Amino acid sequence: MKELLILSDKGGAGKSSVTASIAALLSGTLNITLADTDVNAPNLHIINKASLIKSAPIYASEKAFIDMTACTGCMGCTDMCSFGALMRGNGTPVLLQIFCEACGACIKECPEKAIEIRQIHNGYLHLFDAGGIKLVSGKLSIGQGSTGKIVDIIKSEARIAAQNDNADYLIIDGPPGLCCPVISSLKGCDAVLAITEPTMPALSALERLLNVVEYSDPAVGVIINKVDINPAGADAVRRSMEERGIPVIGEIPYDIHVSFAITEGVPVEICFPESKAAEALRTITSKILSLFETKQQERDIDHEQDTCMR
Ligand code: SF4
Ligand code: SF4
Known part of the structure; x- marks a missing residue:
C-alpha cells in the first residue's frame, strides 16, 4: 500500500476538495482509504457528506x-x-x-x-463511510495540545483500516501551512502533492513548505489551483518549481462549480463531471501514479550508483 499526502501552503487553497475528487476518481479502479489529519479543522467528511460509523476518545x-x-x-x-x-x-x-x-x-x-x-x-477519533470509502478523521478538543501525537494515532488507525480493506492507496488530507501536525503527517508518506495558488505570498509559503517536505524525501508534485486568476503569479510558480526540479503535475482553473460541489457535499468530479475543474482533476489523477513510479526509478538508480561506488 502506498501513502499519498495532500498539503497546501495555506488554508483555503482547495486541498480538501482536490483530495475528495482524486479519491473519487482513483476509487473507480483502485481500493482507496482516506484520512484527514487536519486535527484543528477537519472537513473532509463534510466535503464528502460522509456518515459516521463510530467514534472514540483520544488520550x-x-x-x-x-x-x-x-x-x-x-x-x-x-x-x-x-x-x-x-x-x-x-x-x-x-x-x-x-x-x-x-x-x-x-x-x-x-x-x-x-x-x-x-x-x-485530548480529542476524538472518528471513522466515516464516505460513499463506500473508509475515512479516518480526528479532532482536537478545544484548549488541548499534542496535535502531533493525535495525527500519529489517526495515521496508525487509518493504516489498519486500509490494510483491512486491502487498500492500494491511503490518501491523507493533511493540515494547511507549516505546523506540528504537518511534520507528523509527513512521516512514512511515499508521495506529497502540494496545492498552491498563483500569488507571490502563496509561492513564498509553498517554498517554505517544500523545504520541509524535502527532508522526508517523498515523491513531490505541485498543483496550481485557480491558475487563471493571476497569469503572472502562475508563471512565477512554474519557474520556481522548474528551478527546484519539482513537477507541476496539474493546473486547475477557477470554476464556480467547485463551490457548488462543496455546498452539495459531493466531489466536483461526481457533481459536475463536465466542469473545467473536473476535467483538470481527471488529468491530474492520471499523472499521480507516475509520480510514485518516477521516484522509485530515481531510488533504484541511486541504489545502483551506491553499489557501484563500493
Ligand atoms: S503541598 Fe505538594 S508535596 Fe506537599 S503534600 Fe501537597 S501535593 Fe504533596
Ligand atoms: S511539569 Fe511540574 S507539575 Fe507537571 S509533573 Fe513536572 S513538576 Fe509536576
Whole structure:
C-alpha cells in the first residue's frame, strides 16, 4: 500500500476538495482509504457528506493531578516544577495543568503521595463511510495540545483500516501551512502533492513548505489551483518549481462549480463531471501514479550508483 499526502501552503487553497475528487476518481479502479489529519479543522467528511460509523476518545498526553484530600500543604512540590505549573496558594499548592509537562519531579517530592500523572482526553477519533470509502478523521478538543501525537494515532488507525480493506492507496488530507501536525503527517508518506495558488505570498509559503517536505524525501508534485486568476503569479510558480526540479503535475482553473460541489457535499468530479475543474482533476489523477513510479526509478538508480561506488 502506498501513502499519498495532500498539503497546501495555506488554508483555503482547495486541498480538501482536490483530495475528495482524486479519491473519487482513483476509487473507480483502485481500493482507496482516506484520512484527514487536519486535527484543528477537519472537513473532509463534510466535503464528502460522509456518515459516521463510530467514534472514540483520544488520550494523547499526560498531566499531573493532586489529591487535595491527601495533601497537607507542605509546599515541597511547588519548588520542584521547572515549567511554572505549580504555585504557592493560600495554604495549598495551585496546579496550572496547561503548563504541566508530566515530568514527574513533583511526585518524588511529595511525602503524602498525593500527586499522580494521569492520561488526559485530548480529542476524538472518528471513522466515516464516505460513499463506500473508509475515512479516518480526528479532532482536537478545544484548549488541548499534542496535535502531533493525535495525527500519529489517526495515521496508525487509518493504516489498519486500509490494510483491512486491502487498500492500494491511503490518501491523507493533511493540515494547511507549516505546523506540528504537518511534520507528523509527513512521516512514512511515499508521495506529497502540494496545492498552491498563483500569488507571490502563496509561492513564498509553498517554498517554505517544500523545504520541509524535502527532508522526508517523498515523491513531490505541485498543483496550481485557480491558475487563471493571476497569469503572472502562475508563471512565477512554474519557474520556481522548474528551478527546484519539482513537477507541476496539474493546473486547475477557477470554476464556480467547485463551490457548488462543496455546498452539495459531493466531489466536483461526481457533481459536475463536465466542469473545467473536473476535467483538470481527471488529468491530474492520471499523472499521480507516475509520480510514485518516477521516484522509485530515481531510488533504484541511486541504489545502483551506491553499489557501484563500493
Ligand atoms: S509533573 Fe513536572 S511539569 Fe507537571 S507539575 Fe509536576 S513538576 Fe511540574
Ligand atoms: S508535596 Fe504533596 S503534600 Fe506537599 S503541598 Fe505538594 S501535593 Fe501537597
